[in-house]
Amino acid sequence: MRYLQGILQIRCCPDHIREIAVIEFKINDKEVKAREGWTILETAKEYGIDIPTLCHHPAVAPTGSCRLCMVELREGDWSKLVASCIYPVKKGITIYTETPKVHNVRRWILEMLLASCPASEEIRELAQKHGVISTRFSVHDPNQKCLICGLCQRVCEEVVGLSAIAVLDRGVHKKVGAPFLRPTDICVGCGSCVTICPTDAMQEIFDTVRGKPELPLSQLA
Amino acid sequence: MHLNAKTGVFICKCGDCIEPLIDLNGLKNSIKDHADYCDILTQPCLTPGMEQIISAISQHNLNRIIVAGCDGRIMLKKFEKALEPLDILKGQVDMVNLRSHVAAVSDASPEQKAKKSEKLIKAAMADMKALVPTELERAKLDGPVAIVGNGIGAFPAAQKLITAGVECVLSLETCDPKKIISSLKRSYPGERQHYDRVKQMVEDVLGNEKLTIMADSRLKKLIGVTGDYTMVIEDSQGNENFIKASMIIAALDAKLxxxxxxxxxxxxxxxxxxxxxxxxxxxxxxxxxxxxxxxxxxxxxxxxxxxxxxxxxxxxxxxxxxxxxxxxxxxxxxxxxxxxxxxxxxxxxxxxxxxxxxxxxxxxxxxxxxxxxxxxxxxxxxxxxxxxxxxxxRRAIRGQEQITARRLGFIHKETPFLTGHHAKVRPEMIGREETYIVGSARYPCDLQETLNQGRKAGNKNAEMVEKSNKLQLFIPRNVCVVDPTKCVGCGQCQELCDCGGIGVSEYPGGGLPRMVDPMVCTGGGTCAAACPYNALVLQNNSTDQREARVATLSKLLEPGEVVSLACVWGGLPAADHAYSKKLTYDPAIHILGVPCVGQIDPSVMARAFLDGAPGLILIGCDPEECHHSFGIDHAWNRVNLIKKLFSLCGFDRRRIALAHADLNKPEEFVKTANAFTALIKALGPIEKTQANQDKLKSIYHLCKDNNRIRTLLSAALRRPGEKTYRGDQKHALAFDKDFNQALEEEYDYPESALFEEDTSGKGVLYV
Structure with missing residues (x-):
């Protein structure tokens, strides 16, 4: 404990941003201060800068799978697009969250999402907010709500400590469900996956995941 | 450890999910003077916010943390993990769900919502204040791992333990591989492809010098808890041997x-x-x-x-x-x-x-x-x-296997198999169920599965021993403990608990204090709330804490507002999902989360009314779906107790209710919430006359301290399908009448209630 306090005294200065290890960079030309270990997204949120996200949730480690949080990073003469939820902060970089380049990639992603999960109201609202109202891609399943962000699988594994949900198959057949798509006794029915789902796709999938108890309680009594 | 509770409250802005909807500055001002520290953070759950919390803790020496933000069901673990190095252990961090339960569920003004948030946070603060945190305790595993029973699963388990270098004692009825294989054929017919392989394994294990084998022996008695078992093993001559063991693996096969x-x-x-x-x-x-x-x-x-x-x-x-x-x-x-x-x-x-x-x-x-x-x-x-x-x-556990299982304390109810407890809870809550029973007696399975179970049990036990040797094995924080000075040894808890965590400390017999095996207890807490003598306490999540929380909230309620206790497997997630589905319901309902409604002591229910709540609703899982030991059924029984007492005192029975919610049907939850709040609004508050207060006080004391009623309550639980009744109770009605009779005998009529006509307040007062 004393050892830790020592560390903390160094790490946590009164205004919570320590002078020595501060990483200074710019978001949208605004000077921001971050610390080692923060991501661009976390810094932006701390400063109240809005970056849209879908697959990011504080309860689980970020994976950068939905690519919606892409931002433009400029360093010297270089410019590139990075996923802000997994990109660590670096001194001297400049981040732009609302450039044509960023808008372009966001709109593409949203258009693709509109085609892959057209039934989701959340996705539709988000797309509309960014000016995307229709999609050029073909819709395979008009009732699909799931965008396969994998949050449900991650929360089950990282928070609950089980593996009752899996991301099954690959490529265009990729989907989320119980292993082998059969209700499983591994699932304890805590509903974390339903809570964390950014669209309400999990609500329907959940009933295909949770199994019935091996022995109904009435038999045990 | 922490003599003085120092509470820090961190309110989350949560992007635009909380801040514009709730008047956070007003909320902070109302909390500030009651807490040791209070701050509004942009995102406490992300690294920047977490660092702010850590710095506030070290600056202000906080030891109780309340984060008022979103769903504790998925977020709490992150905070617990992050704050553990600061000696803020599980139980000392709590979350209040402002986002799902306050911010978005109604169109009340930000100020009104701040008021509701304040009540919920203050209630959580009272809970934290009543918390008596326990020290982080190491589990010690001294002595060998013992394998008993004659199931074939014993051999792969022993093999794994020996390979891992763990001391192992094997008690067998016979040591002849031929006999073992022929009995294997009786339990697993037709598994021809495995017989030779298993025979080889049996011979290997029996020939191993590192293994202590007790031949021609059977288990006679078992006492103690994980880490400190004493087995009494009887050999063929009838001599008793006492053997110390740290852990037990029971290898039992079902009889065909x-x-x-x-x-x-x-x-x-x-x-x-x-x-x-x-x-x-x-x-x-x-x-x-x-x-x-x-x-x-x-x-x-x-x-x-x-x-x-x-x-x-x-x-x-x-x-x-x-x-x-x-x-x-x-x-x-x-x-x-x-x-x-x-x-x-x-x-x-x-x-x-x-x-x-x-x-x-x-x-x-x-x-x-x-x-x-x-x-x-x-x-x-x-x-x-x-x-x-x-x-x-036909398959069932019978004969010698059944006797052994009973001696090991696995059988509490007459079930065909030893499925163990049916608790469906998170893995960290199950102590070590998987580690102590292998074989088809658990549930019918094929030979391959039994061998796998054996290997798994061997590995897991070896892992635990290794952890313990490295001093990294800790006793779970949310487990029950018995106060031996209060325990009269009635054994009620043992009968209720089906995680198998409760036993006696000495030879089985009458009137001995019970003890809890902390490595087996799932922390369901139904047993603690059912103890007639309040001798069982659920550590770090005690009845006192819940009582403090409910009492504080009830005191702060305005007319028409109700308290709701919702379980984390049914009611609470249903409320959380009502938010995700953008549903709205009456904001008069104030939801407090509990791990299981079975944990709610009847005195907590009575306390809500004593402190001014006009209505209380318990929202649990669907019946048959309780994740712990029949918690919902016990809650049902306790709610009915309060209803009966209300009838006795002339209050409306409908003021307390039990509801069932499925987490995936938030629409149903909204109906429940709206219907109950509407009912309570129509009923109005319980008039605050001296007589009424005294009656409520009597109810509260009866629920909390009356041993007879508490015994009846825990002993008389009837599941709806049960058909046998004790003594001269012939049927459900006779049983209920007897219960009512007992209540009438035990209920202590306050004098003021006898002089109810005297409304001047100057009459005879009950002190």
Whole structure:
């Protein structure tokens, strides 16, 4: 404990941003201060800068799978697009969250999402907010709500400590469900996956995941 | 450890999910003076916010943390993990869900919502203040791991333990590999491909010098808890040996036994699978036609048909391969799906084994040399001739296995198998269920599964021993403990608990204080709330804490507002999901989360009313879906107690209610919430007269301290389907009348209530 306090005294200065290890960079030309270990997204949120996200949730480690949080990073003469939820902060970089380049990639992603999960109201609202109202891609399943962000699988594994949900198959057949798509006794029915789902796709999938108890309680009594 | 609670409250802005909807500055001002520290953070759950929390904790020496933000069900663990290095342990961090339960569920003004948030946060603060945190305690595992029972799972478990270098004691009835294999054939018939392999393993294990083997012995008694067991083992001469063990693995296999007389079982020509296996062993391949009848559906246990089919198929294959001229028919119920792979089907066709389904509507009948059945094609009764009719075995735990299981304390109720407890909870809550019982006595399975269970148990126990040696094995924080000075040894808790965590500290007998095995307890807490003498306490989540929380909230409520206790498996997630579905409901309902409604002591319910709540609703899981030990049924019983007492005092019985919610049906939850708040608003508050207060006080004391009523409450739990009643209680009504009678006898009428007409307040007052 004393050892830790020592560390903390160094790490946590009164205004919570320590002078020595501060990483200074710019978001949208605004000077921001971050610390080692923060991501661009976390810094932006701390400063109240809005970056849209879908697959990011504080309860689980970020994976950068939905690519919606892409931002433009400029360093010297270089410019590139990075996923802000997994990109660590670096001194001297400049981040732009609302450039044509960023808008372009966001709109593409949203258009693709509109085609892959057209039934989701959340996705539709988000797309509309960014000016995307229709999609050029073909819709395979008009009732699909799931965008396969994998949050449900991650929360089950990282928070609950089980593996009752899996991301099954690959490529265009990729989907989320119980292993082998059969209700499983591994699932304890805590509903974390339903809570964390950014669209309400999990609500329907959940009933295909949770199994019935091996022995109904009435038999045990 | 922490003599003075220092509470820090961190309010989350949560992007635009909370801040514009709730007046956070107003909220902070109202909390500030009551907490040791209060701050509004942009995102406490992300690294920047977490660092702010950590710095505030070290600056202000905070030891109780409340984060008012979103769903504790998924976020709390992150905070617990991050704050653990600061000595803020599990139980000292709590979350209040402002986002899902306050911000978005109604169109009240930000100021009104701030008021509601304030009440919920203050209630959480009171809870934290009442918390008596325990020290982080190491679990010590001294001594060998003992393996008892005669199941085959003992050998892979022993093998794994020896490989891991863990000391291991094996108690066996026989040490002859031949006998072991022949008894294996009786428990797992038809698993021919494994027998030689298993025999090799048995010989290896028995020949291992590092293993202590107690031959010709059986377990007589077991006392103690994980880490400190004493086994009394009796050898064939009747001598008792005392053996110390740190952990126990029970290897038990279910018995396979013949069905009733209607199947014509004679053990010679009509026989069950293990008997057929023995016959093949002794007399070679049977001469004549063999019919395997998968008769599990007729026994009423269709779940085991798959297992029986596999055995039958394996035996049929063996017979057919040895003697091609033998006619073999496998005869099965049309309801069943055959558990065969494509290759197996091909092989079956090649060998000429025929599979005949029969109409489920007509039960096949056994005749001498024939079996009659209704054919699916023409619904005409056909006959199959047989020389040997092989039936599926019936399966249950019986005989010596049952005795051993009882001595180990696994059997509390008469169940056919030892499925262990049926608790469906998060893995960190289950102490070590998987680690202590292996074999088909747990639930029927094939040999492969049993061997796997054995290996798994061996590995897990070895892991635990290793952890303990490295001083990294800790006792879970949310477990029950018994206060031996209060415990009278009535054994009520032991009967309620089906995680098997409660036992006696000495030889079983009457009146001895119980003790809890913390490594087995799941922390359900139903037993703690049911203890007639308040001797059981759920550590770090005690009844006192819940009482403080409910009392504080009840005091702060305005007219028309109600308290709701919702369980994290049903009501609470349903409320959370109502938010995700953008549903709205009456903001008058104030939701407090509890791990299980079974944890709620009747005194907590009574306390809500004593402190001014006009209504209380408990929202649990669906009946039959309780994730702990029948918590919802106990809650039902306790709610009814309060209802009965309300009748006795002239209050409206509807003020307390039990509701069931499925987490995936938030719409139903909204209906529940709206209906109950509407009802309470219509009923109005309980008038605050001295007489009423005194009555509520009497109810509260009866619920909290009256041993007779508390005993009745925990002993008399009836599940709706139960049909037997004790003593002269013939049926549900008689039982209820007796309960009412007892309440009338025990209820202490306050004097002021007897002089109710005297409204001036100057009459005789109850002190």
């Amino acid at each position: 036994y013949p069905p009733g007389p209607e199947f014509g079982h004679d053990g010679q020509t009509v026989l069950i699978q293990p008997e057929m296996e023995a016959q093949i062993d002794q007399m070679g391949i049977p001469k004549g036609d063999v019919v395997f009848w998968i008769s599990d559906y007729e026994y009423g246990t269709p779940d085991f048909a798959g297992l029986s089919t596999k055995s039958a198929w394996s035996m049929a294959k063996h017979i057919k391969e040895a003697s091609a001229s033998t006619q073999i028919i496998i005869f099965y119920n049309q309801m069943m799906t055959l558990p065969l792979s494509a290759t197996e089907r091909g092989l079956s066709r090649k060998l000429g084994i025929s599979w005949v389904p029969y109409d489920k509507a007509v039960r096949p009948t056994v005749q001498d040399g024939y079996i009659t059945f209704c054919h699916l094609k023409d619904h005409v009764e056909h006959e199959i001739s047989w020389d040997f009719l092989v039936l599926s075995p």
